[in-house]
Amino acid sequence: MMRKQIAAANWKMNLTLQQGEQLINDLLAKPHSLKENQQAIFAVPAPYLMMAQEKLGNKERVAVAAQNCYSKKSGAYTGEISVEMLQSIGVHYVVLGHSERREYFNESNPFLAEKIDICLANGVTPIFCCGEPLQIREAGKQNEFVGTQLNESLFHLSAADITKVVIAYEPIWAIGTGKTASSDQAQEMHAFIRAELAHQYGKETADQISILYGGSVKASNAVELFAQPDVDGGLVGGASLIADEFVAIINALK
Numbered sequence: 001m002m003r004k005q006i007a008a009a010n011w012k013m014n015l016t017l018q019q020g021e022q023l024i025n026d027l028l029a030k031p032h033s034l035k036e037n038q039q040a041i042f043a044v045p046a047p048y049l050m051m052a053q054e055k056l057g058n059k060e061r062v063a064v065a066a067q068n069c070y071s072k073k074s075g076a077y078t079g080e081i082s083v084e085m086l087q088s089i090g091v092h093y094v095v096l097g098h099s100e101r102r103e104y105f106n107e108s109n110p111f112l113a114e115k116i117d118i119c120l121a122n123g124v125t126p127i128f129c130c131g132e133p134l135q136i137r138e139a140g141k142q143n144e145f146v147g148t149q150l151n152e153s154l155f156h157l158s159a160a161d162i163t164k165v166v167i168a169y170e171p172i173w174a175i176g177t178g179k180t181a182s183s184d185q186a187q188e189m190h191a192f193i194r195a196e197l198a199h200q201y202g203k204e205t206a207d208q209i210s211i212l213y214g215g216s217v218k219a220s221n222a223v224e225l226f227a228q229p230d231v232d233g234g235l236v237g238g239a240s241l242i243a244d245e246f247v248a249i250i251n252a253l254k
């Protein structure tokens with residue numbers, strides 16, 4: 001099985017409902033080609049999930065994602081969103097462990113392991129984010145750092161379950177900074193992540209898992225990044241808010 005190549009938009013906390021609808025309309029009006037092994041995913045703010053699902057839910061090779069969910073099934077957790085709620089509106093993907101959530105909302109590796117578990121138990125695909133801060137990269141300790149994130153949040157999973165996870169490597173120093181990792185730096189880390197997966201689950205399983213790169217992906221660098229053998233697409237912030245940019249990023253998938 002050839003692993004999926006994915007262009008994922010992360011709108012973060014941007015756009016009004018009207019602007020979001022306009023962006024999706026603009027995207028749908030542009031020529032794009034999603035081949036059989038390719039997919040476009042839209043992680044939109046929670047209040048817009050149903051709108052996005054209505055506009056995109058019936059499109060082939062297109063999916064809508066939440067940007068977060070909670071680790072508990074239901075109950076007295078004011079303001080949180082459950083996996084069951086996502087399921088009930090037809091949303092089957094969720095971004096988990098984005099560095100912004102780790103930093104501003106103190107999400108830890110063990111807490112994310114709980115979120116991963118409840119998603120997989122309910123048939124929702126986590127897009128699990130990992131990646132190191134600048135000082136770790138400067139100290140040359142990025143592999144150790146990302147290895148620990150994988151270990152503590154994912155490696156308790158069975159081989160069958162790990163193949164249902166999408167991994168996004170997002171070096172924090174490249175997010176929103178305009179400073180992209182070079183394609184060599186991206187490939188090097190993606191190869192490391194795949195080697196860790198292979199070590200834990202075997203090569204055949206590791207080869208099935210999509211590993212996306214995130215951090216200042218733009219139309220102008222997507223082709224080179226996505227051409228790397230272990231880079232299976234991108235998780236895109238800023239450039240996903242511009243229709244022309246994101247369509248070009250979709251069209252840059254292998």
Ligand code: 13P
Pocket residue numbers: 010098170174175176177178214215216217235236237238239
């Ligand atoms: P930018 O593409 O804006 O750097 O954001 C990357 C990101 O965090 C996607 O989740």
